[in-house]
Amino acid sequence: MSLKFYRIKLQILSFLYSIKLFLSKVKLRIGIALGLVKSIIIMPYIGFGNEKEVYLLGRVIRNRDVGSATKDDSSFKNFKKMYKRFMTWKIPNVRIRASFEGKYWTTLTDEEGYFEFQIKDHSFPKTDYSWKVFELELIDQVLTIQGEVKSETNVFVPTKLVEYGIISDVDDTIVPTGATRFWEMVKTTFLGNAYSRIPFSGVAAFYQALAKGTDGKENNPLFYVSSSPWNLYDFLLELLVVHQIPKGPLMLRDLGLSREQFIAGSHFDHKLNQVEKIFRLIPDISFILIGDSGQYDPEIYLEVIKDFPGRVKRIYIRHVAEKRKEEVLQIQATMLQLGVQMLLVSDTVEAAEDALAQGWIREVDVQYIIEEKRESLSNHH
Template structure:
């Protein structure tokens, strides 16, 4: 960090916090903050501990989207997502099967939990509930503020885990074209944004694996901000894409950065966090060629030998083919195949050849892809 940046950055961040504090104080006094909410972000864990994050903010009252929502209505909802009133210094209690932990929100309203699990707890199924409650009185006539979070705990009959990017991997976003990405984000909704043809059926097949039991866990990583969390989770639900924890990032001014850390740094950190916590699993890695996913996954394979079964990269940037061939060769030398695919069925056929999914799923994927393509027309 340069001397100028070291001098300016902490002062700008202090000013940002002071303005946010003043805004919240005035908002409460004027009655602009009438109700609060705990925003839970799905977590994950192992037999020893669970990890998750929550955020305490003003209740935005966004609700779910509808297919017929206008561009203006979509824009208003997106505006609410970004114009947040975060609540710093608030204590949140998490309760999980008799265990409790209290964590205090930071300057941006986030609270992180690392909750140990007692030896008597035996996981039953993939998903488990954590009860959340706000302990502090922040606004007049607040009442109880509660929420429930869902925690993914892979156990039992699991063949492998899947880590997938979202932007230009699951759904076309134009992540490499800023204006197109902004237009898609702010004026669309979970219904109007459509996945690449066949993605839903392919991911459902991976969730079932080769034994037909839907027990293989999904983890999603995106460089989008946490403000879009509910939007992206609704998108996955609307399009029948297997649910899983979604790791996003906090954009904007912080103690260490003016805007945000790089896509590569964020994604590598989150993938390696998953590998560290779910250390009993091997993984399939899925990404695209537009935002350095191949380079990130190469680093993961180097750092965690024997943990990656195969890598699927959606080809969205033909200009990178020469660089990708070099990366593929490096990955192959480490004993892993990186497959550059043009569509979902190509990845599905390769997955069948590796006994990752069953033959009968190919028909479903091809049919789904065909139907999705007709919808686009």
């Protein structure tokens, strides 16, 4: 792309983005004036960090009361909830205050209603308990009758007992979504819910085993990195809870028009940036990386190995894309030269047996994984 064409593209994007922001502001003002915006919520996302710095973020939006899913929800009800998640009314340029142990920090929401805190002026000493609870509060008045707008968010700071961390992809790694087949993915996302989206057999027990490590105390942190939009945050968190997969920070992305791109951020760049952010903010431990062969996880993890030598213990890749096998095997060979083994696995049990052989999980937990797989298979027959 020539420099001249690139500049023209940026000018067009900047113009379109300014129109988008203008329409958003007009919509919000009219919505408030007509009483369509009755209440506002702070949607907090799970944060993480170390004893010197923590990172937390969230979004301020109109409360559309999506509510929790049930097993009996119809496809139409699921679609309505998903529509509400995507048709957000964001609240830009308002102040959010975070507080923890008597200290306060303030930041502004951006044009899309997102806010983030990178707190470096406080110490978060390692204790035997890894989760810190931060209070969040909206300072500015947006509505005439607003009341207090508060929320809490959990922030993970590793304990002294952490053995290693785990970073996992979501789509086609934890749960089948057909991420490589667009229409199948759309149907699965918009018509299903946390109960109807069934993870691959053995995943919950395997992730529990990794969280427990060798001492059985669930101190090892799990991070979930996905190219899904932030609009799906509560849905994906609910999916983890419903299927008893250990909770952890979910690193998603903002989709849609931005100043620089028609669709904000590429899949590759987003995932690489988020994984490397985790490596930088949790500097003292090594990681097991889990993904699938369908959407460039091997390529992304290879970059991580190069950028953070000695920090990756093992990579488990669920083999879902036969057409990519040759490419993936070449990456596997390159990783081996760099001292990291990437295993292509057909199911969760294979990965668990390797983790057991390496002395990273307990044998009793592998038995749970095998039982979970057996139970899952019998339920499908």
